[in-house]
Amino acid sequence: MTTQILIAGFGGQGVLFAGKFLAYKGLLEDKQLSWLPSYGPEMRGGTANCSVIISDEPVGSPIVSKPDVLVVMNLPSLDKYENDVVPGGKIFVDSTLIERKVERTDVDVYYIPATQLAIDIGAPTLANMIMTGKVIKETGVVSYDGIEQTLTKIISARKANLKDINFKALETGYNA
Numbered sequence: 001m002t003t004q005i006l007i008a009g010f011g012g013q014g015v016l017f018a019g020k021f022l023a024y025k026g027l028l029e030d031k032q033l034s035w036l037p038s039y040g041p042e043m044r045g046g047t048a049n050c051s052v053i054i055s056d057e058p059v060g061s062p063i064v065s066k067p068d069v070l071v072v073m074n075l076p077s078l079d080k081y082e083n084d085v086v087p088g089g090k091i092f093v094d095s096t097l098i099e100r101k102v103e104r105t106d107v108d109v110y111y112i113p114a115t116q117l118a119i120d121i122g123a124p125t126l127a128n129m130i131m132t133g134k135v136i137k138e139t140g141v142v143s144y145d146g147i148e149q150t151l152t153k154i155i156s157a158r159k160a161n162l163k164d165i166n167f168k169a170l171e172t173g174y175n176a
Contacts, residue, residue, distance in 0.1 A: 009073025133173025
């Protein structure tokens, strides 16, 4: 099984971190993977996207041009990538920031008010992890078991105090 994931939004929304989390979780589950971050020269406020491929087979190319799973954190990303998703794919939309509905009828769509949920749990910058929790639940691309271990591995020692709130955000998204 191979799942191609594209996560897109503005710089500063944690798009690259969300992709890194999924990739590292796949690595801990002995999957083959690729993680390819991309961001505009502006960084914060510019466009950012992250391609993640998680597979049982070796990954031939890190480029995701036809994602099975699309996670969009802003309207420009939905506008740009909506039509690239494979028929039968899944689109995850932060409905706090994106008011328009997905126009396609051949994909499964999940509207998650991730930014509002992040504010509600006292972590306004962690909408990315709420979306990631929902992706884990609805796709099964990686298991929910062991996500705390994954957070421990990818959160730097300098930011170790953020592990618990990141876990809470993942849990909130998983249960949304």
